[in-house]
Amino acid sequence: MNGEQFREYGHQVVDWIADYLDHTRDYPVLSQQKPGELVDRLPLVAPEKGESMDLILDDFRKLIVPGITHWNHPRFFAYFSISASAPGILAEMLCAALNVNGMLWKSSPAATELEQVTLSWLRQWIGLPDEFFGIIYDTASISTMHAIAAAREMADPDIRRRGGTGRLVLYTSEHAHSSVEKGALALGIGQENVRKIGVDAEFRMNPAALQSAVENDKAAGKKPFCVVATVGTTSTSSVDPVPAIADIAEATGMWLHVDGAYGGSAMVVPEYRHYFEAVNRAHSVVVNPHKWLFTPIDVSVLYTREPEILKRAFSLVPEYLKTAEDPRALNYMDYGVQLGRRFRSLKLWFVFRYFGHEGVAHLIRNHVQWAGKLANMIRADPDYEVVAPTPFSLICFRHRASDQHNRDLLEKLNKSGKAFLSHTVLNGRYVLRLAIGNIATTWEDLEETWQLIQVLGKTT
Amino acid sequence: MNGEQFREYGHQVVDWIADYLDHTRDYPVLSQQKPGELVDRLPLVAPEKGESMDLILDDFRKLIVPGITHWNHPRFFAYFSISASAPGILAEMLCAALNVNGMLWKSSPAATELEQVTLSWLRQWIGLPDEFFGIIYDTASISTMHAIAAAREMADPDIRRRGGTGRLVLYTSEHAHSSVEKGALALGIGQENVRKIGVDAEFRMNPAALQSAVENDKAAGKKPFCVVATVGTTSTSSVDPVPAIADIAEATGMWLHVDGAYGGSAMVVPEYRHYFEAVNRAHSVVVNPHKWLFTPIDVSVLYTREPEILKRAFSLVPEYLKTAEDPRALNYMDYGVQLGRRFRSLKLWFVFRYFGHEGVAHLIRNHVQWAGKLANMIRADPDYEVVAPTPFSLICFRHRASDQHNRDLLEKLNKSGKAFLSHTVLNGRYVLRLAIGNIATTWEDLEETWQLIQVLGKTT
Numbered sequence: 001m002n003g004e005q006f007r008e009y010g011h012q013v014v015d016w017i018a019d020y021l022d023h024t025r026d027y028p029v030l031s032q033q034k035p036g037e038l039v040d041r042l043p044l045v046a047p048e049k050g051e052s053m054d055l056i057l058d059d060f061r062k063l064i065v066p067g068i069t070h071w072n073h074p075r076f077f078a079y080f081s082i083s084a085s086a087p088g089i090l091a092e093m094l095c096a097a098l099n100v101n102g103m104l105w106k107s108s109p110a111a112t113e114l115e116q117v118t119l120s121w122l123r124q125w126i127g128l129p130d131e132f133f134g135i136i137y138d139t140a141s142i143s144t145m146h147a148i149a150a151a152r153e154m155a156d157p158d159i160r161r162r163g164g165t166g167r168l169v170l171y172t173s174e175h176a177h178s179s180v181e182k183g184a185l186a187l188g189i190g191q192e193n194v195r196k197i198g199v200d201a202e203f204r205m206n207p208a209a210l211q212s213a214v215e216n217d218k219a220a221g222k223k224p225f226c227v228v229a230t231v232g233t234t235s236t237s238s239v240d241p242v243p244a245i246a247d248i249a250e251a252t253g254m255w256l257h258v259d260g261a262y263g264g265s266a267m268v269v270p271e272y273r274h275y276f277e278a279v280n281r282a283h284s285v286v287v288n289p290h291k292w293l294f295t296p297i298d299v300s301v302l303y304t305r306e307p308e309i310l311k312r313a314f315s316l317v318p319e320y321l322k323t324a325e326d327p328r329a330l331n332y333m334d335y336g337v338q339l340g341r342r343f344r345s346l347k348l349w350f351v352f353r354y355f356g357h358e359g360v361a362h363l364i365r366n367h368v369q370w371a372g373k374l375a376n377m378i379r380a381d382p383d384y385e386v387v388a389p390t391p392f393s394l395i396c397f398r399h400r401a402s403d404q405h406n407r408d409l410l411e412k413l414n415k416s417g418k419a420f421l422s423h424t425v426l427n428g429r430y431v432l433r434l435a436i437g438n439i440a441t442t443w444e445d446l447e448e449t450w451q452l453i454q455v456l457g458k459t460t
Numbered sequence: 461m462n463g464e465q466f467r468e469y470g471h472q473v474v475d476w477i478a479d480y481l482d483h484t485r486d487y488p489v490l491s492q493q494k495p496g497e498l499v500d501r502l503p504l505v506a507p508e509k510g511e512s513m514d515l516i517l518d519d520f521r522k523l524i525v526p527g528i529t530h531w532n533h534p535r536f537f538a539y540f541s542i543s544a545s546a547p548g549i550l551a552e553m554l555c556a557a558l559n560v561n562g563m564l565w566k567s568s569p570a571a572t573e574l575e576q577v578t579l580s581w582l583r584q585w586i587g588l589p590d591e592f593f594g595i596i597y598d599t600a601s602i603s604t605m606h607a608i609a610a611a612r613e614m615a616d617p618d619i620r621r622r623g624g625t626g627r628l629v630l631y632t633s634e635h636a637h638s639s640v641e642k643g644a645l646a647l648g649i650g651q652e653n654v655r656k657i658g659v660d661a662e663f664r665m666n667p668a669a670l671q672s673a674v675e676n677d678k679a680a681g682k683k684p685f686c687v688v689a690t691v692g693t694t695s696t697s698s699v700d701p702v703p704a705i706a707d708i709a710e711a712t713g714m715w716l717h718v719d720g721a722y723g724g725s726a727m728v729v730p731e732y733r734h735y736f737e738a739v740n741r742a743h744s745v746v747v748n749p750h751k752w753l754f755t756p757i758d759v760s761v762l763y764t765r766e767p768e769i770l771k772r773a774f775s776l777v778p779e780y781l782k783t784a785e786d787p788r789a790l791n792y793m794d795y796g797v798q799l800g801r802r803f804r805s806l807k808l809w810f811v812f813r814y815f816g817h818e819g820v821a822h823l824i825r826n827h828v829q830w831a832g833k834l835a836n837m838i839r840a841d842p843d844y845e846v847v848a849p850t851p852f853s854l855i856c857f858r859h860r861a862s863d864q865h866n867r868d869l870l871e872k873l874n875k876s877g878k879a880f881l882s883h884t885v886l887n888g889r890y891v892l893r894l895a896i897g898n899i900a901t902t903w904e905d906l907e908e909t910w911q912l913i914q915v916l917g918k919t920t
Contacts, residue, residue, distance in 0.1 A: 190623020
């Protein structure tokens with residue numbers, strides 16, 4: 001396909017996207033397809049001869065779009081709501097065309113240096129000190145795995161050579177994201193060496209319980225090496241008491257990792273910065289711009305005060321990757337498992353510049369304020385209860401009736417295609433989660449969704 | 461930015477990309493910038509107020525493009541040459557706009573099912589049996605890390621619970637990609653438990669050396685658990701003797717992983733399929749469509765005969781990710797570290813359909829044939845030697861003069877901006893690597909690059 005043909009189809013695709021962005025609301029949020037439906041409609045064998053782009057784009061619209069659950073829909077309130085903002089999409093188009101692999105400084109200087117610059121900008125926005133080094137990974141799961149690997153390296157630098165990690169113990173709350181435990185499993189820490197510390201009534205890690213778990217483990221000859229605190233947990237967006245956890249980490253010599261994959265973005269708003277208290281004492285922090293900074297998936301940022309330890313854990317430079325610039329230039333491949341690195345900082349640069357600090361803060365502030373307002377409306381309905389605090393933009397609530405009633409309500413709501421919420425379980429009860437975060441969401445979306453829930457809750 | 465504004469800027473961006481695709485040759489392949497040059501030109505602080513997209517796009521052209529090393533340039537011959545084909549770029553545009561996270565079947569049925577379908581198509585193209593389950597990860601480094609983790613799970617299912625891996629030993633050739641060792645380090649296998657088996661005169665793993673290393677380790681009370689063979693090594697594209705390695709793996713009960721990140725794509729061409737002999741006996745195989753299947757970075761495919769073992773190593777389902785469809789539907793998040801999953805199969809579907817099997821095979825066949833022809837031309841020049849076989853599209857050669865002469869020649873060539881090659885070291889000598897793989901490369905590009913090398917080689 002030459003440039004002229006690309007131009008023709010590119011314009012068609014841009015027009016489709018422009019319509020999509022203006023009319024996302026017309027689609028059911030949750031795909032209405034059944035398992036296997038798309039597989040059944042596609043050929044078992046790839047075409048032998050090439051097909052026309054007209055046909056492919058037509059099939060995209062007819063076959064693929066109905067199988068999409070629309071994460072970019074303003075009434076997607078499940079999991080954590082995310083956004084592909086228009087500036088982010090434009091940047092992804094350019095990223096795809098340039099097709100850069102930023103593994104080495106030399107392999108694309110702009111990819112490395114724009115990563116340095118945009119992560120420095122974001123670091124200032126969220127109020128982390130200058131000494132924090134930033135690096136982009138694909139997902140928070142991978143960022144957290146790298147943080148735990150750096151913690152392991154700090155605790156016992158000989159593990160890189162020797163392997164094995166049997167005595168090391170990691171601590172996190174029972175409300176931490178599953179990726180913490182998964183990262184520890186991957187690294188060979190072992191599930192029985194992951195302590196899930198209990199939480200208080202507001203789902204925040206209990207520091208006294210952490211302290212006693214650490215003491216028990218030390219007494220048993222184990223080595224506490226890492227504690228992961230969360231600012232904005234997945235189930236309820238609760239904020240662990242980082243100052244108290246940092247005290248314990250420092251006294252024990254543990255690496256403190258803070259999971260701000262979702263909540264970290266809120267730190268861009270000065271008045272929410274207090275939720276980040278003592279996070280500057282962490283060894284590492286993860287923030288996911290693809291969650292709540294209006295940037296298309298995937299882009300996760302890890303900040304660490306100890307880049308040399310992270311590098312020591314992972315650096316391995318074969319001959320074919322040595323460059324003359326090595327002593328002077330930053331080669332991000334030295335800081336992680338992945339060698340291939342997309343030019344992800346380009347979309348951060350587009351998004352941060354287009355919205356500016358004020359624009360991003362304004363969007364997040366709206367989401368948080370709407371969540372508070374909606375939580376109050378839910379509380380005002382005697383049939384419902386709000387079951388967790390709402391520090392950010394996630395509301396956990398339930399109909400006061402049975403778990404089954406809530407389950408049926410959620411099923412009916414999601415099947416309607418008019419909104420998509422997800423669930424969790426708190427204190428043994430089934431709970432609905434409504435997460436605000438899409439750039440196109442309006443207060444009317446929230447009001448109407450709540451009205452729909454009320455109607456369905458009565459008739460279910 | 462509303463749809464109308466997106467349309468305006470989207471068309472501008474498409475026009476830029478169309479021109480870029482037609483005129484990539486006009487850019488120096490290797491960026492001519494110095495370390496720090498871009499950082500110095502960008503503000504230290506992000507803008508407080510939003511900026512116009514006109515300004516951002518203008519800065520993209522003026523500030524970012526000069527810092528790009530053009531991986532999509534037809535004279536990019538370094539590392540492994542890759543391509544963002546036009547159909548792949550169109551798919552990435554749609555992927556960014558939909559912004560789907562395919563972690564669960566429910567979270568976007570089309571993402572999961574198109575991944576199943578396109579990976580089934582590719583599996584047929586490369587001649588793997590039906591029992592191989594396919595999954596997309598971001599990079600080969602991550603695919604290989606997952607394969608090694610599955611090997612660990614097969615060798616000792618209790619490691620997931622208990623942690624520690626001290627007795628396990630992994631085998632690979634001294635020419636294996638650095639990601640094999642890096643994956644083992646990450647997983648806590650330990651560098652001293654990674655055996656780098658010697659190679660023959662054509663840089664292929666020596667099976668007798670593998671056999672005796674395995675025996676030594678067993679005698680020393682160690683547990684051989686994984687062997688990684690490579691079909692198309694990074695330095696020379698050599699092909700390890702997979703049949704003999706499979707024999708040893710089977711006799712020892714080791715997991716056999718085959719790294720075909722680059723070479724696997726050539727299996728799409730029936731007459732090169734013999735390089736894949738016995739690969740169907742492997743437990744897992746990695747192939748990177750973003751390397752030599754004309755698909756934008758990133759997309760790496762892992763095939764495994766043992767998906768249940770892979771799943772056992774990684775599955776961890778918190779309440780908030782449970783769905784009603786779980787028993788019937790495939791949730792790819794169960795098979796790896798990453799929870800967030802971009803809709804990467806969309807670009808595979810676009811590329812595979814647009815080119816068809818014939819189109820893809822034709823491109824790869826050209827590259828391989830050109831490499832053979834160019835290797836002969838190099839051999840015909842008495843000043844040069846070809847220092848490794850050329851089974852695929854990579855030529856390893858050197859000027860017969862000193863290493864320093866070759867180093868200077870490469871530096872001068874790359875600085876010219878007219879072509880970009882990289883290097884390796886073979887048998888202690890500095891060697892130039894010319895990798896063919898970009899979709900826009902022509903035979904004239906190769907001829908002219910060779911002529912330029914000859915000129916520079918005389919004057920250096």
